[in-house]
Amino acid sequence: MMLTTKNLTKTVNSQEHDLTILSQVSLTINEQDTVAIVGASGSGKSTLLSLLAGLDVPTSGQVMLAGKPLHELNEDQRALVRAQYVGFVFQSFHLLPGLSALENVMLPIELKEQKNPEQQARQLLEQVGLLERLHHYPNQLSGGEQQRVAIARAFASEPKILFADEPTGNLDTANGEKIIDLIFELNQQLGTTLVLVTHDDRLASRCQRVVRLEAGELVDDTAQEKAVQEPHLESAAGHS
């Protein structure tokens, strides 16, 4: 098991009363699963993602990621778990503007003190079709290109599990398609577990499982036998 939660609850203190954002969520995600978390705005999707990835701590309940009890760890210990097991792709890309595309991808490799960070980063950027753009800075790249750099960076640390928060949310349909293809292709190639939060039905339909939240509660957890798995490598590697 890659990831399990038990009675995961998150409440925040508002002025008058405590507000429950997530209530008693229990789920299990196996290695190499692809899971989409869906739901309306404010249903608690992003909160669940942040708890699963150890970016935040639950008010009560447990999260075990790769056997590590995230709910018991402090900030720095969770950071270690993230460095070791987790990759991220965000809606707003979150590239470091101070670093070139290549440097952005090298960063997690360097943090893990692996060998030849530059070579590995080049390979990944080549895979996402950005060999020509190695030395461009984020503000010199289009949205689609930035997200491809972010994907290359997410896979650079060879994560066991990849969390994606609305990865297509800031992109047009064509670019969104390419990004989806790219994520699933790399995911399959590297045997990564994938957990993504999305509004995008096309994206959700590509996952093996869809977990639906409503008002902070898990209301549906469906395995999708017909998940569209086939990669569209040619188009993903093309120029956007």
Added chain:
Amino acid sequence: MMSISHAKGSGTSGLAWRIFRRDWRSGEVKILFFALMIAVTAMVAIGVITDRIHRAMGEQSSEFLGADYTFSSPRPIEQSWVEQGRSNGIEITETLGFSTVLSKGDKFQLVNVRAISGKFPLKGELEIADKPFTSGMKIQGSPELGSVWVEPRVLSLLGAKVGDKVDFGISQLTIAGVIVSGPGQASEVFNVAPRVTLNKQDVEAANIIQPGSRVSYGLFIAGELEAREQYIAWLKERKNTTQRITGGKEGTPALQASIERAETFLRLASLVSVVLAGVAIAVAAGRFSRRHYDYAAIYRCLGMQIAQVHRLYFTQLSIIGLIGSALGVALGLAIQQIIIMQFADYLPKPMVPIDWVPVLVGALSGLVVLIGFALPAFFQIARVSPLRVLRKELVPQPLSSWLIYIFAIVAMALLMWWQSGDFKLVGILLGVALLAYGLIRLIAWLIFKLGVWLGKRASTPIRYGLGQLKRYPAFTISQITAFGLAFIIMLSTVLIRSELLDEWQNQLPEGAPNHFLVNVQPQEVELLENILAEQSVQTAGIYPMVRGRVVGVNDQTLQEALDERALTDGAVRRELNLTWMTDVPKANQVTQGEWWVGDALSQDETKTNQLSIDEKLAERLGLKIGDKLLFSIGGIEVAGEISNFRSIQWDSFQPNFFIIFQPGALDAQSATYITSFHLQQAQKPTLNTILQQMPTVTIIELDAIMAQVQTILEQVTRAIEFIMLFVLLAGIAVLYAVLQSNRDERVLSATLLKTLGAQTKFIRTSLVAELALLGLFSGILGAIGGEVLVSALYKNALKIEPVLHPWVWIIVPLIGVVFISLVGWWGLRGLLKQPAHQVLRQM
């Protein structure tokens, strides 16, 4: 449990360096970097210049004295003391001083002899001419055996000329030259007998000193700073109370006040440049850290630990600190060298070398400022939650604001104290800072009131602009603080500078008296007035002078009436110059009691004569208004009652008196007269006319010394002007940094307005209204704070009477409005022309 190894120092510093380079290119760290560089440059340049000019002035003061120090003793000085000095590399010239009579034929003249062996003077030069009142040769040395140098009037008194022989004890000396100028002249104004200088060996040959003769034994002392200070300390431990050590500055009372004020100003300027740099750094660091919250959240997301993020940013801070300080030191040294070269003509040659202490202090202060003002902001960066990648509104829990303030204030106070060594100045500055803080709160409150008022009246764009200020009170207050502080400091510097210069101009105006005439006989006064009138020479008044000694207080003897300390005061141990006057003399002010009206009723035995006394002397002797003093004047006792205290400007180059009687009180005494006047070089022959017609008059020429005083004041003035310029530049840097730091927010809100369909005119009006209001409020703060700071400094540090400057109340807010709205608008103008989506993408 965790097995992976993590990026250690090397990885982080490589990353830090890369990020620094990129941030540099994008302008992120430039403001921080330049603020630091300006701070270090200012501190190094000001520190080194102040130090060098200070030491150079010490050298020049030594020229007035003729040595770094003099030592005088009524008994022969232990030869071992002299040996002690010489063996430590100190230059020592031994002198003898005594009064004797020179004669030529049937003419006799009492003279003050200075007998020298060896080099004289040790500092500065003697100017010896072969005719009176002409320029001569500048020399260091002693007269040859058998020869004597004399003051000009000796020639007319003895009817001699250079080359003639005069009798000196049982031997004869040849007059080898006339002393034009030399050390000690300024303090010899009241010596009645003219000065002659001769070789010490001739004294023994003349067999002129007999047991019981009053002889003063002296040492002129000069040497390297450290060695001579050690030696002086050594002497101080051994000397008895009759022996006196005089240092360089004490040799130039006329300059002391001016130099001290100038030094205070320079110290102040370097302090305020530290404050300004601190503000600029704090503002720039705040912006830097806010912009880096996102990046830190990403690092944390990617698995960096808090300590690693700290290390990343502290490495960056160190890079900024080291490079910024190094460049600041280099630039500061270059600038001070340029300034020193500008002054080359006025400064002693060779110029004193750079002392590395102020350089080091400057460089280290830069780092202290950086740490004190940037560290709190930098420390925040790593505390950001990684969750910020999903929820952008998350900012790190602010550190306790008191903690930051205390940290910054302590850092600042320590730094200021280190830089200035002056507790009082630091106290005043911190006091004004606290007051400014109170004012800022008040102004913030005013903004809300004004907002409500304007809300009902102003046009929409102006209301919107004001709304921006109201919406983010903390932000608004921090901007007003920074702008206001910059205005306070710039304003104070300008005000103090111009008032110091005015003060000096008043002290030594064009045509200030540069010659004194002493020992004018009563029957000669009219003649003198005629001679001076013929040459159109204006005097500062001709005053009678009687020499007398204080012998009693309130019908008691001095021993009974005064305490032990007062009894050792010079004023009760020697004869004082007494005078009488109808009106308060120029350069004097009655500080307590009343000046008299009319003459004393000398016939009315029941009335006591009134007198006026220097307030400092009264304080030293513990005298009050109404106390009665008894004087012995030429063996006759005269009583007087103190009716007022005066403050006296001793450096005014006017005849000044400790004690002034009511007219009529001293009528029974035989007086001589004293006057001072200004002579130009071309009018110098007038002195010959005077001496021919009244040979017993003493002429004291101060024109050479006054020219030197002028020169010193001029060079200090230039230093002050330059340093003021520097402070102004630093102030503008702060204003710019603050405007830059809020640029993003302004661009964003303006762009949003644009996307909502606002016209450029609307955006411009609201932005300018916002900026102008900021300028107005900080200008008001600047004017109030500046006035308070300047008054406090005048009263406590500079000893100048505080005055208000009404024009400042209009001008400074006006400058605030114009400068901040213009520069602020200018910086945003280009961005607002770009399409909205492009701007939003760059944010």
